[in-house]
Amino acid sequence: MVRTPLTGGNWKMYKNPARTTSFFETFRPLVEHSGNCEIVICPSFLNLAAAVAATRGTSIQIGAQNLHWAKEGAFTGEVSGAMINAAGCSHVIVGHSERREYFGETNQSVLNKTVAALEAGLIPIVCVGERERKNAEAVLTEQFRCSLGALEEGQFRRIVIAYEPVWAIGTGDTATPENAANAHRFIRSLTNGRFGAAAAANVRILYGGSVKPENAKGLKAQPEIDGFLVGGASLDPVSFASIVNA
Numbered sequence: 001m002v003r004t005p006l007t008g009g010n011w012k013m014y015k016n017p018a019r020t021t022s023f024f025e026t027f028r029p030l031v032e033h034s035g036n037c038e039i040v041i042c043p044s045f046l047n048l049a050a051a052v053a054a055t056r057g058t059s060i061q062i063g064a065q066n067l068h069w070a071k072e073g074a075f076t077g078e079v080s081g082a083m084i085n086a087a088g089c090s091h092v093i094v095g096h097s098e099r100r101e102y103f104g105e106t107n108q109s110v111l112n113k114t115v116a117a118l119e120a121g122l123i124p125i126v127c128v129g130e131r132e133r134k135n136a137e138a139v140l141t142e143q144f145r146c147s148l149g150a151l152e153e154g155q156f157r158r159i160v161i162a163y164e165p166v167w168a169i170g171t172g173d174t175a176t177p178e179n180a181a182n183a184h185r186f187i188r189s190l191t192n193g194r195f196g197a198a199a200a201a202n203v204r205i206l207y208g209g210s211v212k213p214e215n216a217k218g219l220k221a222q223p224e225i226d227g228f229l230v231g232g233a234s235l236d237p238v239s240f241a242s243i244v245n246a
């Protein structure tokens with residue numbers, strides 16, 4: 001069994017359409033030969049059209065950073081999975097810690113959004129991770145039980161998990177490759193307990209939290225780590241390409 005690595009860029013609330021287009025002008029040739037790694041860039045909603053246009057005909061995929069769990073309805077300011085799909089996206093980030101912290105997302109809303117993403121034909125990149133440098137296993141167990149573990153097996157098979165310890169996000173304080181691998185192994189053991197050995201062997205688990213060109217190689221050397229979800233370092237085409245190619 002071989003898990004195809006995936007490197008995702010989470011652009012958060014940065015860039016405009018013109019900067020999105022110019023990012024890809026530089027980025028495209030730098031990853032032309034990055035054959036065995038999927039690349040998914042997640043700009044803000046308003047930059048999706050520019051990103052989709054700039055990557056047409058390449059293997060670079062585009063995702064959104066959030067979605068609403070309803071198919072449509074009176075939800076002012078929200079965006080549905082079907083709209084994201086129609087915009088040309090293949091992926092969507094669900095349950096990022098900034099959404100949990102600032103926008104009240106819970107394990108229940110993460111579950112609802114994950115199901116909605118799948119129903120809209122999108123691949124959800126579901127984020128989990130402990131807030132402080134302690135009790136990681138207790139937090140991961142609870143997050144798994146209430147969201148990922150509540151999926152049906154067929155649904156679980158289509159998701160990507162991103163392990164992002166909150167203390168490592170945007171802080172420059174990345175997890176050591178060994179610590180990250182331990183957390184990934186733990187998530188895989190939870191998967192095994194709930195969905196069995198094949199699901200545990202197949203699910204891709206990305207690491208996120210201050211991934212930079214300097215630390216990407218060491219993290220990638222861990223067989224448990226199937227790629228990255230990169231914030232700050234994904235905004236610059238040269239540094240993101242060097243993470244993809246690490």
Ligand code: PGA
Pocket residue numbers: 010164168169170171172208209210211229230231232233
């Ligand atoms: P960072 O963000 O790489 O800037 O730490 C990661 C994330 O929030 O997904």
